[in-house]
Amino acid sequence: xxxxxxxxxxxxxxxxxxxxxxxxxxxxxxxxxxxxxxxxxxxxxxxxxxxxxxxxxxxxxxxxxxxxxxxxxxxxxxxxxxxxxxxxxxxxxxxxxxxxxxxxxxxxxxxxxxxxxxxxxxxxxxxxxxxxxxxxxxxxxxxxxxxxxxxxx
Numbered sequence: 001x002x003x004x005x006x007x008x009x010x011x012x013x014x015x016x017x018x019x020x021x022x023x024x025x026x027x028x029x030x031x032x033x034x035x036x037x038x039x040x041x042x043x044x045x046x047x048x049x050x051x052x053x054x055x056x057x058x059x060x061x062x063x064x065x066x067x068x069x070x071x072x073x074x075x076x077x078x079x080x081x082x083x084x085x086x087x088x089x090x091x092x093x094x095x096x097x098x099x100x101x102x103x104x105x106x107x108x109x110x111x112x113x114x115x116x117x118x119x120x121x122x123x124x125x126x127x128x129x130x131x132x133x134x135x136x137x138x139x140x141x142x143x144x145x146x147x148x149x150x151x152x153x
Contacts, residue, residue, distance in 0.1 A: 033058055034087045035114040039144055041107050052109075054148045056083065062151055069153035079147065086143050087113060089136040092120040101127025109141065 041052040053065030060075035075083065092115065099122065100108070107126045112119055122137070130138040130145075 033084050033115075035117065036112075037083075037087065037114070037144075038112045039148070040110050052148065052152075054144060054151075056147075062147070064148055064151045064153055066153050071151060071153035073151050075147070083143065083147070086136070086140040087115065090140055091134075091136070095120060095122050095134070095137060097121070098123040099125060099128055099133055101125040111141070111144075 035058050037054075037056045039052070039054045053063075055063045056075065060077075060080040062073050062075055064071050064073075090113075092113065098108075109124045109126070110121070111124065112121045114120075124133065124141065130142045132138070133141065
């Protein structure tokens, strides 16, 4: 009987190690990625923004908008990898709800990023330069500007 019980330990141990490795990998994957990212424009004299819009999902599907025009595409692997890296670098819990410049009637970028099922939002005035934002957020916004320019309709 004793021999039978001893044969189960390696199987149980292997299963436990596999479960722990899988659990750790899932948390690392969540940190390194995002579920969805969206930037839209609002504000201005009429309150309608510039008409710019950008949405990217975790697989790299991108949709850009310019007023009534829309374009769909897919990010290149290196673009998606860079975007994931930039999103992961931002301390989302430390990001302010808004970064407004001085003055009125400016357009603003409305950013919403969903990471691990939780959505973080911030609003950034066009009057602010990207370099005036927290470093990691500024780098992300610069990259999103670049992606928009490359994929806009």
